[in-house]
Amino acid sequence: MRDISLILMAAGDSTRFGRKVKKQWLRVGEKPLWEFAADRFYEFGKFDGSDGFAQVIIAAAPAETALIASLTDYTVISGGATRAESLANALCAVKTEFVLVSDAARALISRELVQRVIAHKGQADCVAPALASVDTLADRRGAVINRENTVRVQTPQLSRTAVLRSALAAKSGFSDESTLIAACNGSVLYVAGEDGAAKLTFGGELEALEPPSQTPLIGYGFDAHAFEAGKPCVLCGVKIDGADGFKAHSDGDAALHALIDAILGACGLGDIGQWFPDHDPHFKNADSAELLRTVISHINRFGFAVVSADITIMAEKPRLEPHKIAMRKEVARLLGVRCERVNIKATTTEKLGFVGRKEGAAVSAIAAVRYCND
Numbered sequence: 001m002r003d004i005s006l007i008l009m010a011a012g013d014s015t016r017f018g019r020k021v022k023k024q025w026l027r028v029g030e031k032p033l034w035e036f037a038a039d040r041f042y043e044f045g046k047f048d049g050s051d052g053f054a055q056v057i058i059a060a061a062p063a064e065t066a067l068i069a070s071l072t073d074y075t076v077i078s079g080g081a082t083r084a085e086s087l088a089n090a091l092c093a094v095k096t097e098f099v100l101v102s103d104a105a106r107a108l109i110s111r112e113l114v115q116r117v118i119a120h121k122g123q124a125d126c127v128a129p130a131l132a133s134v135d136t137l138a139d140r141r142g143a144v145i146n147r148e149n150t151v152r153v154q155t156p157q158l159s160r161t162a163v164l165r166s167a168l169a170a171k172s173g174f175s176d177e178s179t180l181i182a183a184c185n186g187s188v189l190y191v192a193g194e195d196g197a198a199k200l201t202f203g204g205e206l207e208a209l210e211p212p213s214q215t216p217l218i219g220y221g222f223d224a225h226a227f228e229a230g231k232p233c234v235l236c237g238v239k240i241d242g243a244d245g246f247k248a249h250s251d252g253d254a255a256l257h258a259l260i261d262a263i264l265g266a267c268g269l270g271d272i273g274q275w276f277p278d279h280d281p282h283f284k285n286a287d288s289a290e291l292l293r294t295v296i297s298h299i300n301r302f303g304f305a306v307v308s309a310d311i312t313i314m315a316e317k318p319r320l321e322p323h324k325i326a327m328r329k330e331v332a333r334l335l336g337v338r339c340e341r342v343n344i345k346a347t348t349t350e351k352l353g354f355v356g357r358k359e360g361a362a363v364s365a366i367a368a369v370r371y372c373n374d
């Protein structure tokens with residue numbers, strides 16, 4: 001098997017999936033689907049005394065490449081705008097004579113299917129699983145197509161790397177390797193496919209997967225800003241009339257900034273500066289509530305949901321007591337959780353430090369999140 005590499009396609013945008021979570025980030029226990037599929041296929045590659053695939057290459061969405069690379073020891077390649085572009089990028093990393101390509105969404109493929117395809121290695125330029133058509137086939141005008149002449153082509157497909165590379169360079173518009181290679185006059189061998197190898201396209205197959213882990217994930221965030229006279233004061237998304245605001249590139253809502261960092265921390269997704277760089281003019285005077293909403297939709301796409309938040313604001317001024325209920329309600333609304341799941345605390349620092357000298361305020365926050373396939 002040292003002559004076969006595995007490419008796992010995980011760069012799709014899941015537009016037909018109908019859920020907040022992206023398909024490749026569906027949680028199977030603790031693992032995102034791309035990792036579950038990669039591990040599963042890697043194990044399937046070990047048979048007949050073989051030590052498995054020479055390489056496992058994951059083709060990731062460009063915006064997710066760095067994140068996925070930080071989470072796995074498999075090779076991660078940035079995909080392109082189309083499946084063919086992603087595949088061409090991934091092929092650049094392949095050093096073996098043969099390459100097995102599968103979509104991460106076909107995570108439920110059986111060991112037997114993968115091994116059946118591999119067992120036919122070298123018998124054609126491309127070996128692909130396929131099923132006979134059992135339904136009546138017709139064209140759009142109702143004319144019958146002889147189903148004896150048709151197959152439903154599945155993945156994974158095993159191709160000669162050099163043949164696949166030149167076919168991709170020569171032609172476009174094909175949704176799989178076997179039809180592309182055939183169109184370039186390469187040889188194709190179809191072996192028996194399986195009914196259970198459906199793609200996770202509409203979610204109906206999800207019951208077959210282990211549900212998301214219920215392990216609670218906790219993150220911590222901290223932020224501090226100096227006061228700026230004359231700037232509106234916003235904390236926890238609530239405007240405090242008559243108080244000085246905070247010096248900042250954004251609206252200066254240190255409480256929401258600390259909360260965002262706590263949420264990102266719980267999800268292992270870095271920090272607020274990575275997502276909203278303070279040198280980016282796009283975020284000048286940014287509404288921090290809008291930044292929080294953006295973060296929530298990002299974490300939803302990666303398979304996380306916020307459970308609760310606890311925020312401690314350290315300030316000698318303004319007086320926060322009259323605003324705590326409004327803050328709790330606003331943060332709960334922004335997070336989409338019940339008010340009980342949000343707690344706002346206000347404290348002074350007994351006149352110590354920059355907070356004590358009324359130069360600014362500091363905020364710490366803790367957030368809990370859970371895995372979520374909604």
Ligand code: MG
Nearest residue numbers: 223224254257
């Ligand atoms: Mg800040």
